[in-house]
Amino acid sequence: MILTLYTLVRKICKVFILILLSYFNLGQQHYNIGAMEVTSINFEDVLPKVKKSIKEATFITFDCEFTGLNAISNINAFDTIDEYYNKVKKNCKDFLVIQFGLSAFRYDKLESAFKQSTYNFYIFRKPLDRNIPDQRFLCQSSSINFLISQGFDFNKLFKEGIPYLNLEEENQYQQNLVEKHKVISSRATKSTDKIAIPPNDKPFIDDIIKTIQQYLEGGSDEPIQLPKCNPFLRKLIYQTSEDMFTDLVRVETKQLDNKEKVLNVTRVKSSDELKSIEQQKLDEDNKIFQEYIGFTKVLRYIVDSGVLVVGHNLMLDLVHTIDKFLTPLSEDYNEFKECTHALFPQILDTKFMSSREEFKDIINSNVLGHLLDSVKKEPFEIPKCEIEKGCCGYSLEDKKEHEAAFDAFMTGISFLAMWNYLGKDKNLETDEIFSDFNLLKPYINRIHLMRLQDNQFIHFGGVDPKPSRDHVFHISFPKDWKVSDIQQLFSPFGNVFISWINDISAFVGLYKRDQANMAFSCLSNHTSCAVTKYSEYKDRNYVGSDRGLRRKSDESCFKDVKKRKVALENSIDELKIPKAALQKKKSGNTKTFVENEAWD
């Protein structure tokens, strides 16, 4: 009685304290006023809402956070687009996407305003079982440090990250399950692959056999736990018990609280019971498999919707997203272009858009944060944008930069302001501006390539620009040369842009392009360095080294992609890969300029 009273008083005190706590803000509760945080815990619950947001969106924006960025530092300012793609692809294979921010913007005609729904997905897959490769991935100290300094929660990521499977991985997983099922249902095949018991381990295994025999002779149905032993011995026990006690006992691995593994042995009443248990396990396997597709489902909704996809400095985000969540990146650049255009028929890169003629002079810097600062001021005007009822999102006052979802949100707002600017410039009403995409036509399907000279970009569904590099030279020189030596060499022809390859060679671009011929005829026979025209250098390198290789790789890639296409088509119904995208892919399979139907 006294104890109960004491407990009651304790409880009342606790409640009292918690009330005080919330008043004085001493507690740990954080009210999420930003994006909806999505982890494996709430993923399945949130998914229908995400699907709805995508389906109803006028456009969506997204942004990824990675474990690091290798390639960017390897890019040479005078790389060809093909070389650029290959470097980015390499980067993509090494690093992981760990956060995916998604912001869906819906234009509400009644209110003449945009409605925003913003989600922040934590992405990480645990190697739950052997179907998931135990991935080794790179991290870059500076990226990790940057993220942690911005408050990124790595514990949450590793504990509650959402898994994903691209098509290739999904096929592999499915195959594994089919094979596992075969092995279980016809145990005979398995026993041919038996391991011989090493003489040293024989006494231990003999003891185990005795233990199981005694258990079977006894009356108890309760499982017994075998002595702890190493994984090799556990394998031997499995094998021996299958040999000697088929259909009599079931051996199972159990994990103790301290993560150690032990074997439990349970008496089986009939072979039917055993089969039903095995079927149940297979069903569980299939359920886990479905859960494992995880975040990939979100990408499939996006692809399925055909919605306009907007990002800032989109290249890396795009290749990672395709490779990780949809289908492994093609070896061949042109196939990558085709595939991307089929999956995402309408994309827009605000980095590209903001650097074009119309905006260049009114946007000082188009680093995302600076871009947002610019569009908050004259001559820009951000259209009305509210958080969708029942959803989550940010306001412009939030300071969550470099949280993936906030970057997606900032991209969306910057895009809206630029779109609005284009419309107001043509004296259009708000409803007119946002009711079709005509104003955006010059920017659609063109993405900026960071660090390249000449404002290069990829034109999906069209022909990439090929700016002249007649003013560029490849030069080789002694190891002790510095910037000043190269500048000195070219000084008769004006200033130069130098892009180092290594410490004995570089590309050099003349600012005064008309001096190119003069420069070449003067310098081509220089004694202490070798000057070659850019085009000749690239031709020679192509012919000299990897033409054969490239052709071979082209062929095998083509086969790969064909295989992928078949896999995609076969899996359309179960896997919800949008047929539309695939059909577009086929019809768009031409080298001539093909704009999306929306522009016709």
Next chain:
Amino acid sequence: MILTLYTLVRKICKVFILILLSYFNLGQQHYNIGAMEVTSINFEDVLPKVKKSIKEATFITFDCEFTGLNAISNINAFDTIDEYYNKVKKNCKDFLVIQFGLSAFRYDKLESAFKQSTYNFYIFRKPLDRNIPDQRFLCQSSSINFLISQGFDFNKLFKEGIPYLNLEEENQYQQNLVEKHKVISSRATKSTDKIAIPPNDKPFIDDIIKTIQQYLEGGSDEPIQLPKCNPFLRKLIYQTSEDMFTDLVRVETKQLDNKEKVLNVTRVKSSDELKSIEQQKLDEDNKIFQEYIGFTKVLRYIVDSGVLVVGHNLMLDLVHTIDKFLTPLSEDYNEFKECTHALFPQILDTKFMSSREEFKDIINSNVLGHLLDSVKKEPFEIPKCEIEKGCCGYSLEDKKEHEAAFDAFMTGISFLAMWNYLGKDKNLETDEIFSDFNLLKPYINRIHLMRLQDNQFIHFGGVDPKPSRDHVFHISFPKDWKVSDIQQLFSPFGNVFISWINDISAFVGLYKRDQANMAFSCLSNHTSCAVTKYSEYKDRNYVGSDRGLRRKSDESCFKDVKKRKVALENSIDELKIPKAALQKKKSGNTKTFVENEAWD
């Protein structure tokens, strides 16, 4: 007045709540009943205590947690020790040590008991500036998943990890600082490496020049902030202002709250003021450098002490520790052996010890957790072991397995129990047992090599065992062969141990060793597979492929090690590298068996 009263009441309430909180355990305070957690926050404060613990210890134990383990799965059961070392070394270059557990055990003769001091260090270095390479390191999903499931705090690691520098990195860092100082003190050299201003950026830079001129004409001493711009433009501004406003202004990069960088310009009153500011900066650089040596100091204390170092399954921990915190691993295996023995003249591996004849039959499994379970029971007796006064440590009831420090503690306790067992077996008194290391002689400097057949081990300061592999064959076979095919092939000669190399070759060991000759003469001319003697295969591979390469690499390694030796010697005084260890290294530089003096 009312406001003050209100503030006072608030304060009193807060105190009241905090008291209640601590009573009801609702707060965030955790009372550390385990190891002392050491991060960059408390590292410098704890260091003297750590030093004392090491200095007074009878022996120390340690254990590391890594971001992953590549090599282990690449090990072939019939690798030579040399091959084994090379695989482990590769592993070591890819992954990081993220936690280092250290347990120091001091035998107190007065109390006839051990006193334990245990520390858990979080290890991670941020790429603070250009002196620290922006490391790319591998993580393995399963390792990360395992650690997080054991409660490892990655946020703490990345936020508060302690930095470290091995000798090579330290030298590089120091060199960089010297060069930076040179550049600052003689600015003339810098201007020869000027970048030409691209025509597009000229208007922006001209605006900046005007802004600075106006600031200099005005009266204010307050700094002004320049417009936000990208890193390239910031570089141009630095360069231009140095050219045009030498000794008039100081340009500095400032990081805003949102991590964006802007440039501040401050008027300089005299060139002396500028110099004194630069000197101050250099002093700060040096201070940061000293801090950056960080955790390496702990390893230097250990090396300096010459104390007995105990670990469980020591190989990986040892190579990582040497490579990361002391000196890059030697290319050559024999040099690695020499170097390790010089640094750690007395090491003991409880995995090796517990698998020897004396313990084999009384220890079922020597996985660390199982080993501890074994030594808690008869015939073992754990000697009295308490936490050192004023220090931290564990008790046997704690369940913190796979926290590095707890693993170190478990290793220590298991070691003590085995040591005690050896003494009791010889009817020695407790004081006699723990007063010298004679009983341990057969185990000292021998470390277990996981996954190798024939109980192979490395014998530091001695000759490695070379168990016969006359019963082992290399076989090549068609791709569709399975375990059963190989077993079938060898069935006339008894059971075999198969160690796969890939899907068309394997090593096969006969359990009945006396059948080796018979087997070879029967199978050497087999039609569907090629059977080679192990020794012949290894010889052929050695001659055929990498003898030339190896010789070359030997030579260059030798030079490296020589360089390292000089570096070590030069840095002894400032860097507290133990002279003793280096001297031992020289005298121990012989291929014959050299036991440590303690055993003579």
